[in-house]
Amino acid sequence: MKDEQVHKTPLNEKHRALHALMAPFGGWDMPIQYEGIIAEHSWCRNKAALFDICHMGEFLFQGDIEADGLEGVFTFSVKTIPVGRSRYGFLLNEKAGIIDDLIVFRLAEDKAMIVVNAATAENDFAVIQNRVKAGSLKNITCSTGKLDLQGPLSREVLVSAFGPEIAAIPYFKFITMNILGCEAIVSRTGYTGELGYEIFLSAEKVSELWDRLLQDERVRPAGLGARDVLRLEVGYSLYGSDIDESTTPLDAGLEAFVNFDKTFVGKDALLRQKEQGTNRRKVAFKVAGRRSPRHDYEICFEGAGAGKVTSGVFSPMLGCGIGIGFVKPELAAIGSPLTIRQERISMEATVCELPFYRGGSLRS
């Protein structure tokens, strides 16, 4: 971020009143944990956890999706997203490096909301604005509040608080409805592998919504620490750790979110890479034991350096260390034995399939 100032979400005082451990994340002062990362993780896997996600960026595009140029900005088609649905994909540079991963919500024929990572928001906005030819693009991050309610009980909680229409929202679909007297977007999306919802509403109302949801005894707050464990257990990438401008969607094994039938910035470079092959590949691995692999630990094969860990945690669901990282393509086969090292620490690991954890309520 160019701006060194640390932003605060509208809930900053509430987190401090709950004695949350706070730390800067993506230029924002965010809660890392309240009662403890493992307890919050477990609450999300079993009940319903509430996350303050007001730090993420939201942009509103209004115009003709195709004629005004939004269609060519991302690796996926925006014009074919039906109104009321959302789609995940990437903003690439000319070399096919990932500038950000994001979700586009099709609000209307001529209206889309783009939801991006906090640390990259400012740059994303400049890049997207530069690529669209007409229409209007507004950065609505500061006026938009976002809360994620995630966990197997999240549907029942929201239905009892705000009405039965929420029960019918399928995965990657959203509705616009009145919550606490203002218009809100309730989207069946998330970052945990559990049934869950992302709620967007006016930043002025977010405190009231936070309090209202926490009145329900099935709901407890969870911080970014638990969120990181939850997302890694289901194999979701974290921008800035697992993917960045030096990574292409092919390196990261995320080709499923690239539509080669349309034009987009970075397509030529990506096609060249597809033809020539990648020189590194994302791998997921499980550790034999309870040690945690961590960002920047070395991945070794037969005693020699073979790559770096980009994310790693102790998985409470699997009872062992899990991680993802990048290695030479020939070492990426499922079952490959790896050693993870950092100074005095050494752990044996085996390449495995993603997701690590398959028992979530995501599609229930």
Added chain:
Amino acid sequence: MSIYFTKDHEWVKIKDGIAAVGISEHAAHELGDITFVELPQIGKTVKQFEVLGSIESVKAASDIFSPVSGKVTKVNEALDAAPEIVNESAEDAGWMAWLELADEAELGNLMNKEQYEEFLKTL
């Protein structure tokens, strides 16, 4: 039984020439949820302030330094399967190893409980 602390937040309690060693409640709280404890080998000899083992939490991995010199005679095997015991009872059930105390004079290099509490206020 008196308890002594290091600046790296290990504790030691001495009884009949045996030193029980662990990490302080303060350290356990700072580490957060403890997920792994690397215990030393029985029979290993360590010098004061040398690496005895290591501990990992959801947040970080840290070395454990021995508060005294000695030979490891027993380790807390319960921590292999349930390292969270250290969070629940860092200065009692969460002990990590017993050492045969080599030199009682080394206790003079450590802080007593009151001194450690004063030290924590300076952090």
